[in-house]
Amino acid sequence: xxxxxxxxxxxxxxxxxxxxxxxxxxxxxxxxxxxxxxxxxxxxxxxxxxxxxxxxxxxxxxxxxxxxxxxxxxxxxxxxxxxxxxxxxxxxxxxxxxxxxxxxxxxxxxxxxxxxxxxxxxxxxxxxxxxxxxxxxxxxxxxxxxxxxxxxxxxxxxxxxxxxxxxxxxxxxxxxxxxxxxxxxxxxxxxxxxxxxxxxxxxxxxxxxxxxxxxxxxxxxxxxxxxxxxxxxxxxxxxxxxxxxxxxxxxxxxxxxxxxxxxxxxxxxxxxxxxxxxxxxxxxxxxxxxxxxxxx
Amino acid sequence: xxxxxxxxxxxxxxxxxxxxxxxxxxxxxxxxxxxxxxxxxxxxxxxxxxxxxxxxxxxxxxxxxxxxxxxxxxxxxxxxxxxxxxxxxxxxxxxxxxxxxxxxxxxxxxxxxxxxxxxxxxxxxxxxxxxxxxxxxxxxxxxxxxxxxxxxxxxxxxxxxxxxxxxxxxxxxxxxxxxxxxxxxxxxxxxxxxxxxxxxxxxxxxxxxxxxxxxxxxxxxxxxxxxxxxxxxxxxxxxxxxxxxxxxxxxxxxxxxxxxxxxxxxxxxxxxxxxxxxxxxxxxxxxxxxxxxxxxxxxxxxxxxxxxxxxxxxxxxxxxxxxxxxxxxxxxxxxxxxxxxxxxxxxxxxxxxxxxxxxxxxxxxxxxxxxxxxxxxxxxxxxxxxxxxxxxxxxxxxxxxxxxxxxxxxxxxxxxxxxxxxxxxxxxxxxxxxxxxxxxxxxxxxxxxxxxxxxxxxxxxxxxxxxxx
Numbered sequence: 174x175x176x177x178x179x180x181x182x183x184x185x186x187x188x189x190x191x192x193x194x195x196x197x198x199x200x201x202x203x204x205x206x207x208x209x210x211x212x213x214x215x216x217x218x219x220x221x222x223x224x225x226x227x228x229x230x231x232x233x234x235x236x237x238x239x240x241x242x243x244x245x246x247x248x249x250x251x252x253x254x255x256x257x258x259x260x261x262x263x264x265x266x267x268x269x270x271x272x273x274x275x276x277x278x279x280x281x282x283x284x285x286x287x288x289x290x291x292x293x294x295x296x297x298x299x300x301x302x303x304x305x306x307x308x309x310x311x312x313x314x315x316x317x318x319x320x321x322x323x324x325x326x327x328x329x330x331x332x333x334x335x336x337x338x339x340x341x342x343x344x345x346x347x348x349x350x351x352x353x354x355x356x357x358x359x360x361x362x363x364x365x366x367x368x369x370x371x372x373x374x375x376x377x378x379x380x381x382x383x384x385x386x387x388x389x390x391x392x393x394x395x396x397x398x399x400x401x402x403x404x405x406x407x408x409x410x411x412x413x414x415x416x417x418x419x420x421x422x423x424x425x426x427x428x429x430x431x432x433x434x435x436x437x438x439x440x441x442x443x444x445x446x447x448x449x450x451x452x453x454x455x456x457x458x459x460x461x462x463x464x465x466x467x468x469x
Numbered sequence: 470x471x472x473x474x475x476x477x478x479x480x481x482x483x484x485x486x487x488x489x490x491x492x493x494x495x496x497x498x499x500x501x502x503x504x505x506x507x508x509x510x511x512x513x514x515x516x517x518x519x520x521x522x523x524x525x526x527x528x529x530x531x532x533x534x535x536x537x538x539x540x541x542x543x544x545x546x547x548x549x550x551x552x553x554x555x556x557x558x559x560x561x562x563x564x565x566x567x568x569x570x571x572x573x574x575x576x577x578x579x580x581x582x583x584x585x586x587x588x589x590x591x592x593x594x595x596x597x598x599x600x601x602x603x604x605x606x607x608x609x610x611x612x613x614x615x616x617x618x619x620x621x622x623x624x625x626x627x628x629x630x631x632x633x634x635x636x637x638x639x640x641x642x643x644x645x646x647x648x649x650x651x652x653x654x655x656x657x658x659x660x661x662x663x664x665x666x667x668x669x670x671x672x673x674x675x676x677x678x679x680x681x682x683x684x685x686x687x688x689x690x691x692x693x694x695x696x697x698x699x700x701x702x703x704x705x706x707x708x709x710x711x712x713x714x715x716x717x718x719x720x721x722x723x724x725x726x727x728x729x730x731x732x733x734x735x736x737x738x739x740x741x742x743x744x745x746x747x748x749x750x751x752x753x754x755x756x757x758x759x760x761x762x763x764x765x766x767x768x769x770x771x772x773x774x775x776x777x778x779x780x781x782x783x784x785x786x787x788x789x790x791x792x793x794x795x796x797x798x799x800x801x802x803x804x805x806x807x808x809x810x811x812x813x814x815x816x817x818x819x820x821x822x823x824x825x826x827x828x829x830x831x832x833x834x835x836x837x838x839x840x841x842x843x844x845x846x847x848x849x850x851x852x853x854x855x856x857x858x859x860x861x862x863x864x865x866x867x868x869x870x871x872x873x874x875x876x877x878x879x880x881x882x883x884x885x886x887x888x889x890x891x892x893x894x895x896x897x898x899x900x901x902x903x904x905x906x907x908x909x910x911x912x913x914x915x916x917x918x919x920x921x922x923x924x925x926x927x928x929x930x931x932x933x934x935x936x937x938x
Contacts, residue, residue, distance in 0.1 A: 217589065217590070217593045218592075218593055218610065218611055218613075298760035298761075299760070301760070302758060302759060302760025303755075303758035303759060303760070305760065320754060320757075320758040321758075322757060322758055322760055323753075323754040323755070323756075323757035323758035324754065324758075325916075408903050408904075409903075409904060410757060410903070410912075411753075411754065411757050411912070411916070412912060412913070412916055412918060413904075416904070421904075424902070424904050427586040427589065427590065428585075428586060428898050428902045428904065429898055429899050429902070430589065430593075430898070
C-alpha cells in the first residue's frame with residue numbers, strides 16, 4: 174500500500190525525466206560551466222592554462238566592449254518602449270469589430286515569425302542601401318537620403334526598426350488581454366460621457382497592466398540579448414555602431430575562440446538583465462493592477 | 470468508467486511504445502553503412518565481411534564488387550564553395566561510390582559565410598567530418614601540434630603524394646607532419662572590366678600611374694559613381710603588403726616577426742588612402758552603402774560601375790560570371806612601377822585533410838586520391854578549386870581541355886610574378902575577420918577615425934599580439 178502511494182506521489186518525476194535531462198545537460202551545465210570559464214583564460218584550441226579575473230577587468234577597460242555595452246543599452250532603451258507602444262496600439266485597433274480583422278491580425282503577426290532570416294536581410298538591405306527603396310522614395314520629394322547602412326549615425330536606427338517591426342508576438346498577448354477587459358466597464362464609461370481616449374487610458378491600460386508588465390520584462394530580456402538583426406544585416410558595422418554585446422560574445426567565442434572572455438561577457442550581460450528585471454519587479458507595486466482579492 | 474479509461478490509456482501507451490520501437494529500430498536506408506559499421510569491423514575482418522553473402526539485396530550486390538582491398542564503411546566529407554563546386558564535388562563523390570561499392574560518403578557543404586565558425590568548434594571537439602576541405606591557415610590555427618589532422622604520410626601507400634612537389638607539400642607540413650594535401654596555389658591579381666575602360670576611352674591599367682590617372686578620367690568621363698577598382702578592407706590590406714614588398718623587397722613577416730617599421734607601414738597606409746583620395750577606389754562607406762554581401766554580388770560590379778578588383782586568381786570565374794551581358798572581363802598584369810621588387814605572395818588556396826579522429830583513414834585517403842589524382846575524379850573536379858597542383862590532375866585536365874581559361878591565365882601570371890612567402894598568421898582570425906584588426910584599421914582610416922600614425926600603431930600591435938601567441 175505504501176509502495177503504491179509512493180509511486181502515485183512520485184510518478185510525476187518519471188514523466189518529467191526527459192525535460193529534466195535536457196535542462197541539466199543543455200541549460201544548467203552550460204550555465205555553471207560558463208561561470209567557471211569566465212574566470213579562466215580558456216581558448217578553444219589551447220584549453221584552460223590559468224585562472225584569472227582579467228576577463229572582467231578587460232570588459233570594463235576595453236573600449237570596444239564598453240562601446241558594445243553602450244550600443245546595447247541604446248538599442249534596448251529605444252526598441253522596448255517603441256515595440257510595446259506599437260504592439261498595444263495595433264492590438265487595440267484590431268480589437269474592434271472591423272471587416273477582415275483576422276487577415277490584419279495575421280498580416281501584423283507575420284514579421285514576428287520571419288525572425289532573423291536571410292530573406293529579412295535581403296529585404297532590409299534592399300530598402301536601406303544607398304540607392305534603395307527608401308532613398309528612392311525620398312528623392313521623389315527632393316530629399317537626399319542618408320547612407321542608412323554605412324553611416325554610423327543611422328545604422329543603429331535600421332536595426333532598431335527591424336525589432337520594432339517584429340511586434341507581432343507582443344501584439345497577440347496584448348490582444349488576448351484586451352479581450353479580457355469587461356465590456357460593461359466601457360458601456361458605463363460611455364454613459365458617463367467618456368471618449369475613446371479617456372476609456373483607453375482610464376479603463377484599458379490599468380486593467381491590462383499585468384500584461385504590460387509581462388511584455389516589458391520579456392522585451393527587456395530579448396532586447397538585451399538581440400543577435401539576429403545586427404548579425405544578418407550589418408554584421409556589427411559600420412565601425413562597430415551596431416555591435417551589440419551578444420554579437421561581440423559570439424565573435425569572441427566562435428571567431429576569435431576566446432571562450433573565457435566570451436563567458437565573462439555573457440555573465441555581465443546576465444547580471445545587467447537581472448538588475449533590470451529586479452527593478453521591473455520592484456516597480457510593479459506602484460503601477461501594476463492585479464484584480465485579485467487584495468486588489469494590487 | 471475507470472476500466473475504460475485504463476484500457477484507453479494502456480492502448481495509447483502500447484501504440485506509443487510500438488511507434489517508438491519502429492522509429493528507433495532502423496535508420497533510413499541512406500544513412501546506413503552498406504556493410505558492417507566501422508567500429509565493429511577492423512580492416513581485416515571488414516574485408517571478410519564484405520565478401521559474406523547477406524540477406525540485404527543491395528549489400529549483396531555491393532559485396533560481390535568489393536575486391537576486399539578496402540573496408541566497407543561510411544565516410545563524412547565537408548567542403549564550402551559555390552553551386553558549381555557543390556555540383557562537381559557531389560558528382561565526383563557519386564563516381565567514387567560507384568567505383569568503390571561499400572564505401573558510402575555523407576557530404577556536408579555550404580557557403581563560406583559562417584563556415585569557419587562551425588568547423589572550428591568541430592575541430593576543437595573532435596567531431597569534424599572524416600575528410601575536410603580546409604583553409605591553409607587552419608593547419609596553424611587548429612592543429613599547430615598535429616592534434617586535429619592525420620599525418621598523411623601514414624596513408625601514402627593509398628594517397629599518391631608523388632604527384633606534388635616537395636615545396637607544395639612543405640607548405641602543409643606543420644609540427645613535422647603532413648597534415649593536408651594542397652589542392653592549388655593562389656595569389657591576388659588585378660582583373661578589369663574592359664568594357665567600362667573602353668567607355669571611359671582608356672586602356673586597362675598596366676602601371677600604377679595608369680591606375681591613378683584612371684581615377685580622374687573615370688570621374689570626368691563617366692561620373693562620380695564610376696571607379697577603376699573597388700577595394701574592400703581585406704583587399705586593401707593585401708594590396709598594401711604587395712606595395713610595401715615591391716618597394717622594400719622584404720617579406721611582411723619572417724621568423725615570427727613583423728619586418729616593417731611603423732614609418733614604413735604608415736607609407737603603405739598612405740598609399741592606400743591616396744587611391745581613395747584620387748577617386749581610384751570608392752570609400753569603405755560607399756561600398757558598405759551598396760548593401761551587397763560581397764563584391765561579386767554588388768550590382769555596381771555587375772553593371773561595370775566598379776571596373777576592377779584585386780582578387781584571388783581562383784575567384785576569377787565567380788567574378789566573371791557575375792558580370793552583366795556585354796561586359797568584357799580581362800586578367801590584369803602586375804605593376805612594374807610599384808617598386809623595384811616583385812611584391813605579392815602566393816599561398817595554398819585550400820587543402821584537403823583527414824581528421825585525426827577518422828576511423829577509416831585508408832578509405833578516406835582513397836577518396837582523396839580519387840578526387841585529386843585519379844583521372845575519373847579530376848575530370849569531374851577540373852579547376853573547381855583552382856588549377857590543380859597534382860601533376861596527374863593537371864595533365865589530365867590539360868589533355869581534356871577542362872581548365873577554365875581565365876583562371877589558368879591568372880594563375881600563370883601569379884605564379885610567374887610573386888616571390889614572397891606568406892606567414893600562416895597573416896590570415897589569423899583576430900586579424901582578417903570582419904571584426905579583426907585589418908578591417909578596423911582600413912575602415913578606420915577610410916572613415917577618418919584614425920590618422921596614419923594611429924592606424925599603423927593599431928595594426929602593429931594587433932599583428933605582434935598574434936605573432937606572440
